[in-house]
Amino acid sequence: MNRWMQVRNDNMLRFVILLACLLALVTTGNANDVADRRSFAQSLSKEIVRSGIKKVYVADFTDESGNQFILGRFFAGTISGMLEERSEFAVVNRINAHRFLSKSGRADQDVAIPDVLAKLVSEMGPDAILWGKVSVNQGVATIHVTLRDVSGKDLFQAQYVEKLNSELRADLEAMQAGSTFNYVGVDGVSFPKCLYCPAPEWPVGQGSPDREGNVVLSALVTLEGKADQMRVVESINPVFDGAALECVRTWRFEPAKDADGNSVPVRLPVQITFKMRWHVQ
Secondary structure, X not given: OOEEEEEEOOOOOOOEEEEEEOOOXXXXXXXXHHHHHHHHHHHHHHHHHHOOOOEEEXXXXXXXXXXXXXXXXXXXXXXHHHHOOOOOOEEOOHHHXXXXXXXXXXXXXXXXXXXXXXXXXXXXXXXEEEEEEEXXXXXXXXXXXXXXXXXXXXXXXXXXXXXXXXXXXXXXHHHHOOOOOEEOOOOOOOOOEEEEOOOOOOOOOOOOOOOOEEEEEEEEEOOOOEEEEEEEEEOOOHHHHHHHHHHHOOOEEEOEEXXXXXXXXXXXXXXXXXXXXXXOO
């Protein structure tokens, strides 16, 4: 869901800034990205049905070394949600599975341990686990998935390739710089609520007076509700980019919450639209 705010600029140029705070899961990408992921999920569904599986658990995807990977969790949560739309088989709720595992100090990567898997099967009832590994090379993510039954037998393998959009590339750079965060809408993570989000000043006398368009930032909304670690992912020019960055640094949010109501840091895109002669209705 996009949150739009329109504000009037009273300077002599009579510009109006349309401020668009995209607090939806636009980091999932454009319509083509979503359609491609859904097509992949549909192909997985057919294989799951063909394998005779009645209930599947989609574990967090890892990096190539088997380590936790933020993008791996994003893709696993997204695909799991799409698989849940199917009626031919059941999908273990990832939120409930994570709660169960955390009670014993475990996480998704531990499901490969026989006794952890046995407890998960006893509690949640999956007869297969969908595992995945994600590698990223020059902005392209390649996901190798394996469906394995609870006895350890591989049932099928598949591959999905996606060119990362600008927001996901910014997320990857932030992750590589050591940032830890969650994705809004994935595994029950809520939207942060904007408490103080004023419009930016139009940079009068700077740049091109007839210039307009979007500046898109990738921002971390921290546990304190501040916008931090911002990156420009779509630019108009440095002047407008700077105006957007300066403004968003002043914003304050009620932090996002996980499924248990705990505050969590999230990354999300923020779009600032500078538009000339916009008439507010």
